[in-house]
Amino acid sequence: MTPSTQKTLPQRTSPPREVTPPAAPVLALRDVRISDLAGDREIVHGVSFELTPGKTVGIVGESGSGKTLTCRAALGILPPHFEVGAGSIEIAGTDITTLTPARWTELRGTTISAVFQDPASYLNPSIRVGAQLAEVLRVKKGLGRREARERSVELLRAVQLREPELVHGQYPHELSGGMLQRVLIAAAIAAQPRILIADEATTALDVTVQAEILDLLADLRESTGLALVVVSHDLAVVAQLCDEVLVMRHGEVVEQGPTRAVLRDPRHDYTRLLIAEHESYGLDRFRAAKEDA
Ligand SMILES: Nc1ncnc2c1ncn2[C@@H]1O[C@H](COP(=O)(O)OP(=O)(O)OP(=O)(O)O)[C@@H](O)[C@H]1O
Numbered sequence: 001m002t003p004s005t006q007k008t009l010p011q012r013t014s015p016p017r018e019v020t021p022p023a024a025p026v027l028a029l030r031d032v033r034i035s036d037l038a039g040d041r042e043i044v045h046g047v048s049f050e051l052t053p054g055k056t057v058g059i060v061g062e063s064g065s066g067k068t069l070t071c072r073a074a075l076g077i078l079p080p081h082f083e084v085g086a087g088s089i090e091i092a093g094t095d096i097t098t099l100t101p102a103r104w105t106e107l108r109g110t111t112i113s114a115v116f117q118d119p120a121s122y123l124n125p126s127i128r129v130g131a132q133l134a135e136v137l138r139v140k141k142g143l144g145r146r147e148a149r150e151r152s153v154e155l156l157r158a159v160q161l162r163e164p165e166l167v168h169g170q171y172p173h174e175l176s177g178g179m180l181q182r183v184l185i186a187a188a189i190a191a192q193p194r195i196l197i198a199d200e201a202t203t204a205l206d207v208t209v210q211a212e213i214l215d216l217l218a219d220l221r222e223s224t225g226l227a228l229v230v231v232s233h234d235l236a237v238v239a240q241l242c243d244e245v246l247v248m249r250h251g252e253v254v255e256q257g258p259t260r261a262v263l264r265d266p267r268h269d270y271t272r273l274l275i276a277e278h279e280s281y282g283l284d285r286f287r288a289a290k291e292d293a
């Protein structure tokens with residue numbers, strides 16, 4: 001409160017309540033359009049959202065609707081011939097078009113990170129998982145060998161692998177799909193990023209393991225203030241975690257809003273279809289729970 005406003009205000013009997021300003025977005029997309037230069041066509045026709053610490057934005061939609069391209073644009077890893085033709089992307093307040101390759105290398109992992117489907121393909125089959133995790137820590141955090149080893153065991157514990165010491169010494173082929181995805185999540189959060197993009201990260205897993213991984217992401221969000229982007233073709237996955245949801249179809253965002261409102265009162269036929277598809281999977285129960293919250 002400035003002295004001048006203090007003078008004009010009536011006397012208070014209790015101290016003024018602290019007003020917390022809304023947190024600044026760590027990731028902001030504004031009308032992002034992505035074009036395939038090879039085919040000279042626009043594939044993603046305008047995606048906008050803001051993500052603040054500890055929050056989760058979900059992107060749901062059918063195959064080929066542009067979910068992964070949107071994520072890859074935010075990570076600065078669009079495939080060759082693709083470019084953000086219009087709109088803007090800001091990571092922690094920095095417009096990504098101003099980033100040099102060296103600055104991108106610094107940001108990836110430390111500010112923005114990602115996990116995708118098919119974790120095995122991101123690990124080297126001939127190197128023990130602990131050593132691969134330790135390598136991330138040496139490169140991104142500048143840790144020495146011993147520290148990196150200790151920290152990598154801690155990370156394996158943080159992603160709730162039951163025997164982190166044992167897993168540390170194992171090769172990727174010795175682990176189940178769910179365990180591998182936990183290892184990948186450990187690698188993605190190793191350098192304490194502020195944003196984690198999970199693109200179909202649980203799609204290849206069976207339902208029980210999928211639920212465990214979603215719980216893990218929610219726990220990490222609570223404990224570290226991580227901001228999440230969760231991508232799935234499965235509305236139930238997005239519904240479980242997200243504050244806000246974007247429904248995409250053919251490169252368009254056909255519906256967007258607070259998850260609860262979209263689930264309760266879907267405006268677009270395609271969203272209704274997605275909801276109908278999931279009624280048998282217990283989305284109804286989830287909707288009821290959200291409304292009680
Ligand atoms: N590397 C690429 N080369 C050529 N076309 C691509 C490439 N990646 C994506 N596309 C095209 O861009 C469109 C959007 O793809 P995208 O991968 O973003 O879809 P998606 O919503 O993630 O689908 P899915 O649910 O199957 O993962 C698709 O029509 C796809 O064919």
Ligand SMILES: [Mg+2]
Binds near residue numbers: 067068069199200
């Ligand atoms: Mg995809």
